[in-house]
Amino acid sequence: MSSEEEDAEMNTVMMERDGMARERGALEKFVRGLVPWIAIGAVSGFLFGLFAGWNDMDMDPLLDAIMAPFRNLAFTVAVLLVIGYVSGGVIGLAATRYPKALAKTLEVEPEDISDQPELYRLQSLAALAFGLALAVLLAARPLEWIAPEIAFGGFILCVVLGAFAYIKSLPKMDELLRAASAEATVIAYNLVLIFGGGWAVLGHLGIAPGPSFLAIVNILWGMMILATIWSGTKRGLYNG
């Protein structure tokens, strides 16, 4: 290697290090901004606990009210799916801004994100919207925070937004992503047939309780995310 090539390589390495340091600094600043809020939450939670203890407050009804929805397995699974979709979407969106700092979290190389930020942005937005759609359903039932009619409107809005973002991302996909996406759809369809269909058959025969409406939504949302990870791993999209 000539000295000019060595210099050029050294410059590239140094520029990459600078970029990483800048992004790490911005991320640290963001995390530092969260610290006071976390501290306020922790202190107020502690004071409330102290107050409740001193006044011999009966916490059981409050704890029951908080924990009751989680006794429903379908609700718990739905919450996990919401967390999966929303965190995936948020991390994906943040990664378009801080590719070097967050690429590892998404199991990809930083240049995979920085070379195609629009694709990542749109697909992350789609994941976020689909996660929020499920969250809106939960807010109506079993949490009963909003009316079912409002939830239905919010759900449709989120799904349309998610579908729009996904469709907008299609022309930005190259042939590997298109192949992986088509494969994920086929895998998801088969998983829905096996798990959803199998459970419904057991329910119909009275061997096991049939799936609730929320369980059916979970199967649709869950199998799609599972199939996407399955197909992406098979095609070497992660950690490549």
Next chain:
Amino acid sequence: MENHLKRHREHHGWSQGELARRLGVSRQTINAVETDKYDPSLPLALRMAKLFGVNVPDLFVDHWEPDK
């Protein structure tokens, strides 16, 4: 499908990202082809061969033989 993409790429001194840029695909596609996780479409295989100045069978090896 067995292929010699990595050997040709390294012979030209290109990174996966550089080859991807020249072919108009993502780096992940190049990585998936090199690690035998994805067989490229015919147009992409033709473009790869054209870029390296070789024939497609020099890049992609198929051991199938017709019955005699």
